[in-house]
Amino acid sequence: MEPVRRAVVIEDDDDIRHLLETVLSQAGFAVTACANGYDGIEAVRNVGPMVVTLDVNMPGIDGFETAKRIRAFSDAYIVMLTALGEEIDTLQGLESGADDYVTKPFRPRELRARIEAMLRRPRAGAAPTPPPVAPQGRPAEPPAYAPPAAGAHAAPPAAGPPPTAPAERLEHLGLLIDLGTRLVMADGQEIPLTRSEFDLLAALMQSGRRVRTKADLAILLRNESYVTSNFVSDADKRGIEVHMGNLRKKIGENSVTPRWIETVRGVGYRMTGPDAPV
Template identity: 30%
Template sequence: MEAGNKHDGNSLSGHKGTILIIEDEDAISRVLAAYVRKAGYDSRICANGTEALEAFESARPALVLLDVMLPGMNGWEVLRRLRQRSSCPVIMLTSKGDVGDRIQGLNDGADDYMTKPFEPGEVVARIQAVLRRPAQSLVGSDQVTFGSVRIDFKSRSVYLNGASLTIMPRDLSLLLFLAEHPNRIFEREHLIERVWGIDYDGSDRAVDLAVKRLRKLLLHWPAEEGEIRTLRGMGYQLYANTRS
């Protein structure tokens, strides 16, 4: 059976959703598939980027495990193309341990980053941690509306003037967290801990860059309804007119 068509499952298949494993080393992909099945997920294995992009549409995965060093199209390009069509969570897998690579992956839209060799059990734990983000909404509803912006926490969807916005997963998690706590101020360090995770060791500039991208997407959101504000020396705030 070709790598792009491998579909490993058991009696728990589909119970928690599908994990798409994009990895060209057969031994690694099979071990990962076994562990995610044991945790109650279905698995789909692809050995290269081209097959993976095709499989992504049919598998509709809950999360993608993406190796950086793939034959032909590398993992960075696969990530870029995935982000053009979806905000599905992505965890990068690589043998590179350089901090710069980790920052590139996270800033390009990856949700987490694991360096080989890794324990498969830890990969499953990371999968579960990413899929738990963001924390349970504190606004008392599955949805909140700030004027022309509507945010659906349950489906992790954001709409501006009725049109759905395509937002990179990490940026989306940041926006959802801020929207769960409207008009509260958060320091960068707090946002990194709650959104990026306590083990993140990259630059806190990641928060600034994520806010910059969100502001660009929300450019046509009237300021009197709401906006992401920078409070010098204090942090960030999603100002929202809750009566709009």
């Protein structure tokens, strides 16, 4: 039996709150709706939702402060909904801990698609799949050895080390990323990143010197493809710029003389070459 998918809607406008309840209910969520930030924080604490939609302009405390307080104890996906569309508002929203930022008026179908795309992305610090366990809690034993059939010749042991799985650890000039544990280290220091920041860094390190455009990275964060995606807005691209600015700040990157991530003006981003400053 699948666990119940829960969502919390924090919105002071009655009509929009009811619309959001309908959209999320149709998407299979059990929805708890609140009209202000204080009630919304308590609802998130009590319900433990997977997704939170959050208005910015509300009575009491605004959405930015509400997002910060939620992020202090919850790893729920946060989508901010607001009529504000300036870059500074996008910056403040993402720095408050939001995973996505949608301006009003919004299309319900697009909002639902963005939420479903976020849910397909792994949570930060997700635990790896545990090894199989035998009944009564005993570790599962390896398969028993089966001798070769009559007349068959046993193959000689393979020379050299056993084949390895695709690399889950990537390193570049002292910057290390572990795709399995979602761990990032810079010069031996662990760097805490948001889901979006980690996914962007992983995409760039996997691409090496190949340039990733802002539109490409925006689609990556939606977990979509160019075939299925219809539109990447200027707000989406600004969101990538904000995420990249926050990422660079956290790893101690100088955008003027970058050690790890360089900007290709008018195009996007890529990892630096081997002659980057150390």
